Amino acid sequence: MSRAPLIAPENGLQAADRCNVVMLEAGLPGDSWTYCVEREQLARRSEWFRAMLTGPFAPPSTDSPPLLQLQHVDKRAFHHFLRYLHDEPVNFISVSTARATLDAAHQYLCPGLAQHAVAYLENHLTPSTVLEIYQGLGLYANDLREGERSDSDRSPNSPTAPPPPGDDAGAIAAVCTDLLLKCLSVIDSNPATVLDQERFEELSVQEVAELVYRDTLNLGSECILFSALDRWAAAECRRQGIEPLPVNKRLVLSDDICFSVRYLLMNDREFVSGPMASGILTNEECVHIVSKILGHPENSKNDSLRSSAAVHPSRLSNTPRIGTYKCDEDCNMLRPGKKERQDNRKNRRKECASQGQRTCARIGNCLIQILACMFD
Structure with missing residues (x-):
């Protein structure tokens, strides 16, 4: 702690005037600077300090200057x-x-x-x-x-x-x-550069929501946004003292923020390796979203009701943001149609080999449900 008499009392002050001197300690304990100021002089320049030093909350006048701690300011x-x-x-x-x-x-x-x-x-x-x-x-x-x-x-x-x-x-x-x-x-x-920074994990939930809802984010892929939200959710869980499990991440994200990601702008490989593997979305939501990505039609009224129950249509958007999305059909893992069933199975096994045991089990379970819906 250091003392700096930046606004010091003038020389030759009478004893009565010296009673108006106060000490202001700014900063956290152990990392603060202390200033010797004359309260009337400071009160003339600042309405805030006028109320603090000369109003009803002012410290009493004493022979030794009182010390006021301002821990709220750097x-x-x-x-x-x-x-x-x-x-x-x-x-x-x-x-x-x-x-x-x-x-x-x-x-x-x-x-x-x-x-x-x-x-x-x-x-x-x-x-x-x-x-x-x-x-x-x-x-x-x-x-x-x-x-x-x-x-x-x-x-x-x-x-x-x-x-x-x-x-x-x-x-x-x-x-x-x-x-x-x-x-x-x-x-x-510059969303890719900004969202990849650690400081994004320190934002409040309101600040995160302000960013993810923006239609003007120049994103090349919605995977960038989902990855940032996954990291933020893990950090928020730790701030709240809870384990960063998928169910807890979903809780701190809320459905609104979770579905601010435009999953329908992903291809199936991006969705399976990102949102589906994270466990933040439920199996039913994953089945519904992948079927939408693949363009699988709903053949019956029951399918329509089941899909609406999994994800309300208003939560899913396929409207591009200002960014350019690249759709590479060759990277699709799954292709609808009876003739490609064998290829789909091979691709599923290849994808599972690159995931952990729990993630593989989850992906396999979801893909089985998808195929069951497609070929039922």
């Missing part, structure tokens, strides 16, 4: 905040510090510092930094209407209406909304 972010209030230059050297400073600016209702941090973050917004900037940003931004969630409706560079004068919270929300739209644009353009 030490470097608070350092930049004090420098900004003292009209000293604020220079960022990392995205992480600028992002933490944006948090502090929102906490202390400092729109000028928020604009400064956002400008730096926009200039350093890349596929490798976008998730660090995106995480938690939606808490500060305005709610995006459905029409604003797509780049076709609004460009990230489109100006927003300025907030009313004196609306500090509105001013911060406006710049954060613009930054959020730019983050979504970068994610849309």
Whole structure:
């Protein structure tokens, strides 16, 4: 812990004035910086500190300065905040510090510092930094209407209406909304790079849902999205203290997020080696989806009712996103038709050989059900 009298009392203060001095310790215990400040001087520059240091929650005046711990704010972010209030230059050297400073600016209702941090973050917004900037940003931004969630409706560079004068919270929300739209644009353009990062596993369920529902993700394959969701679900299970088993992964994902993946845009090999092998989908759901991928018609009313019970038709979409999907017919494991039954059996055995024992048993069971439906 270090002490830095950035906003120090002026020399020659009387004893009564020295009672107005407070110590502010910013950061977590053991990793904090401490500042000696004069409460009236700081209160004049910040409405938040005016309430904290001179309002009903202010610490009592004593001969020795009281110590206030600010564990909710990053030490470097608070350092930049004090420098900004003292009209000293604020220079960022990392995205992480600028992002933490944006948090502090929102906490202390400092729109000028928020604009400064956002400008730096926009200039350093890349596929490798976008998730660090995106995480938690939606808490500060305005709610995006459905029409604003797509780049076709609004460009990230489109100006927003300025907030009313004196609306500090509105001013911060406006710049954060613009930054959020730019983050979504970068994610849309580089989903394979972004979804493969470990930081994706740290997002909240709301942030994950915001991304997976987007029609503008430039995905080359829905397998990329499913693999990312599988990793996120395992991490979320561990955060909740439960075993990352398939049934628990399905529970934390929810049906809505689970079926945000457009399985019908996969070929049968991709689906069998990915979603089916993961165990997140039930056997009935796998049978229904594979039959849809293969284009197997429903021959009877009972088949239709059974399929609807497995997966509601509204949950499955074959509408491509903005990305280009490559359909390689030669890589299909299964081909409908009586003449190809023997080939299907050989392909099933080959696929099972590359999977673990439990996965092989699951895939084999599902494929038997598929063939039973196809040739019943």
